[in-house]
Amino acid sequence: MKYKKLKGDDVSKATFHAKGKKREQEAQEIENLYSKYDKVDPSEIESFADIPLSGRTQKGLTENNYTVPTIIQKESIILALRGKDVLGAAKTGSGKTLAFLIPVLEVLFRQKWSSLDGVGALIITPTRELALQIYETLVKVGKYHEFSAGLIIGGKDLKFERNRMHQMNIVICTPGRLLQHMDENPLFNCVNMQVLVLDEADRCLDLGFEKAMNSIVENLPSQRQTLLFSATQTKKVSDLARLSLTDPEYVAVHEHEKYKTPDGLTQSFIVCETHEKMPIIWSFIKAHSRQKIMIFFSTCNQVKYFHEVFKKLRPRNPVMALQGKMHQLKRMEIYHTFCRKEYAVLLATDIAARGLDFPSVDWVVQGDCPEDVDAYVHRVGRTARYTRTGESLLLVNQKESAIIEKLEASKIPISEIKVNPLQIISPQAKLELFVAKSNELKASAQRAFVSYFKSIFLMRDKTIFDVKSVDSYNFARSLGLIAAPRVRFIQRMEKKGSQKQNSDDNDQEEEDVLQTIEIGNVQKEDRDFIFNDGDSDDSESEMFAIKRKDHELEKVMGDVLELEDDEISEETKSKSKPVLTKAKLAKKILKKNLLPNKKIVFTDDGKEIVSQTKQKVTEAGQDFEASLGPAINLEEAKKTLEQEDVHDRKLYSELGRQKKRERKLRQKGKRKRDEDQEKDSSDEDSQSEPDLSWLPDPDDVYDNPDESGSEEEGVSKVQNLSPENSFSSKKSNKPVAKKRKIPKSNIRTKAGDEIDLPLEETEDLALKLISLKN
Ligand SMILES: Nc1ncnc2c1ncn2[C@@H]1O[C@H](COP(=O)(O)OP(=O)(O)OP(=O)(O)O)[C@@H](O)[C@H]1O
Numbered sequence: 193m194k195y196k197k198l199k200g201d202d203v204s205k206a207t208f209h210a211k212g213k214k215r216e217q218e219a220q221e222i223e224n225l226y227s228k229y230d231k232v233d234p235s236e237i238e239s240f241a242d243i244p245l246s247g248r249t250q251k252g253l254t255e256n257n258y259t260v261p262t263i264i265q266k267e268s269i270i271l272a273l274r275g276k277d278v279l280g281a282a283k284t285g286s287g288k289t290l291a292f293l294i295p296v297l298e299v300l301f302r303q304k305w306s307s308l309d310g311v312g313a314l315i316i317t318p319t320r321e322l323a324l325q326i327y328e329t330l331v332k333v334g335k336y337h338e339f340s341a342g343l344i345i346g347g348k349d350l351k352f353e354r355n356r357m358h359q360m361n362i363v364i365c366t367p368g369r370l371l372q373h374m375d376e377n378p379l380f381n382c383v384n385m386q387v388l389v390l391d392e393a394d395r396c397l398d399l400g401f402e403k404a405m406n407s408i409v410e411n412l413p414s415q416r417q418t419l420l421f422s423a424t425q426t427k428k429v430s431d432l433a434r435l436s437l438t439d440p441e442y443v444a445v446h447e448h449e450k451y452k453t454p455d456g457l458t459q460s461f462i463v464c465e466t467h468e469k470m471p472i473i474w475s476f477i478k479a480h481s482r483q484k485i486m487i488f489f490s491t492c493n494q495v496k497y498f499h500e501v502f503k504k505l506r507p508r509n510p511v512m513a514l515q516g517k518m519h520q521l522k523r524m525e526i527y528h529t530f531c532r533k534e535y536a537v538l539l540a541t542d543i544a545a546r547g548l549d550f551p552s553v554d555w556v557v558q559g560d561c562p563e564d565v566d567a568y569v570h571r572v573g574r575t576a577r578y579t580r581t582g583e584s585l586l587l588v589n590q591k592e593s594a595i596i597e598k599l600e601a602s603k604i605p606i607s608e609i610k611v612n613p614l615q616i617i618s619p620q621a622k623l624e625l626f627v628a629k630s631n632e633l634k635a636s637a638q639r640a641f642v643s644y645f646k647s648i649f650l651m652r653d654k655t656i657f658d659v660k661s662v663d664s665y666n667f668a669r670s671l672g673l674i675a676a677p678r679v680r681f682i683q684r685m686e687k688k689g690s691q692k693q694n695s696d697d698n699d700q701e702e703e704d705v706l707q708t709i710e711i712g713n714v715q716k717e718d719r720d721f722i723f724n725d726g727d728s729d730d731s732e733s734e735m736f737a738i739k740r741k742d743h744e745l746e747k748v749m750g751d752v753l754e755l756e757d758d759e760i761s762e763e764t765k766s767k768s769k770p771v772l773t774k775a776k777l778a779k780k781i782l783k784k785n786l787l788p789n790k791k792i793v794f795t796d797d798g799k800e801i802v803s804q805t806k807q808k809v810t811e812a813g814q815d816f817e818a819s820l821g822p823a824i825n826l827e828e829a830k831k832t833l834e835q836e837d838v839h840d841r842k843l844y845s846e847l848g849r850q851k852k853r854e855r856k857l858r859q860k861g862k863r864k865r866d867e868d869q870e871k872d873s874s875d876e877d878s879q880s881e882p883d884l885s886w887l888p889d890p891d892d893v894y895d896n897p898d899e900s901g902s903e904e905e906g907v908s909k910v911q912n913l914s915p916e917n918s919f920s921s922k923k924s925n926k927p928v929a930k931k932r933k934i935p936k937s938n939i940r941t942k943a944g945d946e947i948d949l950p951l952e953e954t955e956d957l958a959l960k961l962i963s964l965k966n
Pocket residue numbers: 257258259260261262265282283284285286287288289290422423546547548549573577578
């Protein structure tokens with residue numbers, strides 16, 4: 193069979209017909225799909241082929257080896273395809289992502305969505321890494337669809353996103369950034385939006401995102417389908433009301449199972465002192481060198497410090513860190529690197545606790561106690577995903593061990609393991625050395641210490657968390673510090689508390705700050721007192737301010753501490769972090785009652801040197817200086833300066849006059865010297881050769897007849913005594929006109945040799961002789 197090569201118009205016609213035919217086929221396919229939805233029974237689904245999905249989606253699934261749907265996928269996909277609002281709850285790692293991505297693709301496909309229709313689906317997640325992960329899955333599964341998808345997360349170029357936003361059909365985003373586009377981007381339009389998805393819905397709807405989510409929902413069309421998914425799904429009526437769900441279907445596929453956590457997960461805990469956690473974690477890393485491990489801490493500063501020191505301690509596994517204060521590009525890089533690594537240790541805050549699907553994680557260690565049962569479930573859910581197995585280890589101090597009961601009550605099987613002290617390797621001595629060597633590391637350790645206390649303080653559940661339960665000195669030592677850093681907010685708290693109670697007790701209380709405060713019973717005004725004080729320059733304070741903005745403090749949780757809401761944090765960072773202006777700095781100094789430094793210079797015998805130009809000399813000025821405190825009365829200072837100015841002007845004009853006088857004197861002296869010189873030279877010109885006849889005959893003096901010469905000879909010798917011809921080729925700076933006429937020295941040694949004197953000496957000698965003669 194021969195093919196005719198098509199050109200120009202033929203090509204476009206053929207394409208048009210082919211497209212037309214394809215469209216017809218797809219329209220038929222869509223008709224068939226609609227008719228099948230009601231007939232499918234989820235319990236009978238054995239493979240994705242049993243679900244009425246478009247050929248494009250089926251192809252994408254098969255290509256990525258998704259053949260058998262998980263329970264949550266079977267149950268929820270069909271409901272979503274029927275157009276229902278779905279509240280999906282299933283264990284971690286059970287495939288919830290596909291459970292909402294497949295309906296999104298299908299809904300838009302059925303509606304023949306094109307780039308001209310704008311945004312058709314919005315998928316909102318609490319963290320950037322999770323958004324990226326969903327985007328990557330969508331790109332793989334939706335490969336054969338023609339929709340465009342976009343990732344709208346903070347930390348990226350807003351302009352770049354803005355120009356492409358109107359072309360996107362499926363937008364995957366974090367709440368803060370989406371709101372930013374809604375507010376600022378005229379090209380962003382979601383009036384046609386069909387599906388709204390909230391992954392980690394309970395987190396998206398909690399107080400940390402409350403304002404952002406409320407504003408987003410206000411901007412969305414009320415006629416839409418809403419899908420909410422999480423391993424710890426919200427059942428709060430208030431949450432559902434905010435989203436105006438219509439008759440939602442609650443799909444909790446594992447609700448009646450024995451355990452809340454994945455079957456392949458083995459969970460254990462160790463009860464130890466807070467200061468023992470560091471040695472235990474380090475020993476754990478050393479003992480599990482051929483494993484992929486995630487270790488969670490409550491604050492960014494702890495992650496940062498532990499990362500710095502573990503790297504220095506050089507374990508066999510590479511150590512990485514992932515926390516909310518890192519640059520976005522770095523975060524993405526770490527995320528991808530840890531995905532690829534076979535063996536590695538990832539130290540992370542709770543930004544990595546939800547939804548992230550790192551392949552083959554063997555261990556999840558919780559270095560700090562999670563804020564509640566839900567946080568625990570998400571953290572341990574980073575291992576034992578889908579059909580894999582994994583292990584988890586929780587470290588708690590005596591007080592925090594109260595969480596174990598709660599975990600067990602929530603159907604979480606967990607057993608205690610005892611540590612063999614002989615197997616624990618403490619890195620404390622090395623840490624002390626590192627910290628002693630580096631001020632930066634020391635500061636990092638101090639920040640880790642303080643932020644840990646703050647996180648404990650802010651935890652809602654006071655039956656589990658109590659700053660008093662932490663041995664601050666030993667905890668600081670375990671971090672390599674030689675003393676416990678000051679935790680200022682606790683001190684302020686204590687101070688205020690003691691003022692209220694009994695001012696006489698102040699001294700005693702200040703000595704033992706941590707023992708005296710009633711953290712568990714913090715009153716609202718006390719919290720304001722602690723956190724609203726602009727005096728604090730602690731980097732962590734901004735973090736807490738952000739949380740306070742959207743949370744009631746009673747509801748502040750550990751993962752909230754970690755700035756999961758990247759955009760909200762970015763947006764509010766600038767507002768929450770007070771800018772230290774000069775005026776504020778001045779006020780701060782004023783508050784501390786510090787006097788400005790003054791430099792006094794003394795003479796050797798201890799007398800003060802008073803510089804007229806630098807010190808106040810007028811009476812008013814001296815009075816002003818004497819009365820100077822940390823505060824400056826500007827009016828008074830101005831008046832004093834005016835008086836000092838008058839004095840200074842006088843002083844400088846006097847100095848000017850004096851200089852002028854000196855200059856005149858110098859000029860006068862010079863003129864006189866010049867005149868004298870002129871006079872001298874004219875006198876000399878008029879004089880004849882010097883008469884040296886009076887000099888004794890050297891032959892007589894030295895008794896050397898051979899060397900004797902006539903008087904004329906002697907004269908001629910003197911005449912030869914020019915600088916050019918005599919002792920030195922160097923020309924003297926002294927006026928030589930006069931000296932050329934100096935008779936040559938006829939001084940000789942006893943042996944009759946001429947004395948080889950330097951020119952100057954000879955000249956001086958000659959001059960002396962002349963003057964003697966005169
Ligand atoms: N039908 C399937 N067949 C094979 N693998 C699947 C299937 N569904 C999901 N998976 C895989 O299971 C893993 C976990 O899926 P997913 O991330 O969607 O879980 P999740 O329920 O969203 O977890 P989390 O609650 O932690 O967010 C992923 O690696 C995914 O590729």
